[in-house]
Amino acid sequence: MDVILTPVALAIAGTTLVAVLWSIARPDRRIWPPRTFGSATAVLAWGGTLVFFAAVVALGVAGWGDARLPGWLRYGLGPILIAAGNAVVWTEVIGFGANQTMGAEGQLKTDGLYRFSRNPQYVGDIAILIGWALLSASVVALPAILAGIAVFVAFPFAEEGWLEERYGAAYLRYRTEVRRFL
Numbered sequence: 001m002d003v004i005l006t007p008v009a010l011a012i013a014g015t016t017l018v019a020v021l022w023s024i025a026r027p028d029r030r031i032w033p034p035r036t037f038g039s040a041t042a043v044l045a046w047g048g049t050l051v052f053f054a055a056v057v058a059l060g061v062a063g064w065g066d067a068r069l070p071g072w073l074r075y076g077l078g079p080i081l082i083a084a085g086n087a088v089v090w091t092e093v094i095g096f097g098a099n100q101t102m103g104a105e106g107q108l109k110t111d112g113l114y115r116f117s118r119n120p121q122y123v124g125d126i127a128i129l130i131g132w133a134l135l136s137a138s139v140v141a142l143p144a145i146l147a148g149i150a151v152f153v154a155f156p157f158a159e160e161g162w163l164e165e166r167y168g169a170a171y172l173r174y175r176t177e178v179r180r181f182l
Contacts, residue, residue: 001058001059005058005062005144006055006140006143009055009056009144010147012048012051013052013148020154021154024154027158027162030158032103033158033159034103037104037105042102042104045103053128056141056144056145056148059140059144060132060141062141063141064138065136065137066137066138067138067139068137074134078131079131079135080131081131081134082132083131084124085128087124088113088120089125089128092109092113092120092121092124096109101121108163108167114178116179117179117180118179118180118181119180119181122153122156123182126149126152129145129149156180156181
């Protein structure tokens with residue numbers, strides 16, 4: 001199973017990371033955030049995200065317990081990070097709107113968890129991945145998890161210029177008042 005799932009997860013993360021890095025280097029020809037938003041963008045972005053996370057979960061199950069980790073770390077901290085990460089992600093997706101999280105037109109969000117982090121959803125996604133790495137203690141899932149974390153760390157760097165362009169002084173003010181991650 002990991003012979004199929006690892007390349008799938010790494011292809012999704014790798015393609016996304018290349019698109020994000022391209023967008024950082026060439027903001028005038030960016031791929032992310034998308035220049036236009038439509039149903040194809042939503043399907044591609046959400047579909048890729050869901051397939052990636054499904055592959056990571058399956059890889060974690062396939063390699064369950066490969067790495068020796070202390071029980072308190074694995075069964076204590078792992079589930080806490082997964083639960084907290086999901087609470088953050090889904091609270092903000094619901095509050096923000098699923099389409100706007102993928103680049104659709106909307107308002108600059110500065111309330112809720114966005115008062116503490118400019119990217120609480122990415123922080124939540126990273127927490128989920130770290131939590132799953134701990135809970136599953138799966139060596140085979142680790143490359144995909146690390147690739148996913150790299151993508152979530154890179155996303156804000158591609159989005160900041162777009163946010164400044166879209167929201168101007170309001171975003172610049174917000175950026176000076178709130179940290180990128182934590």
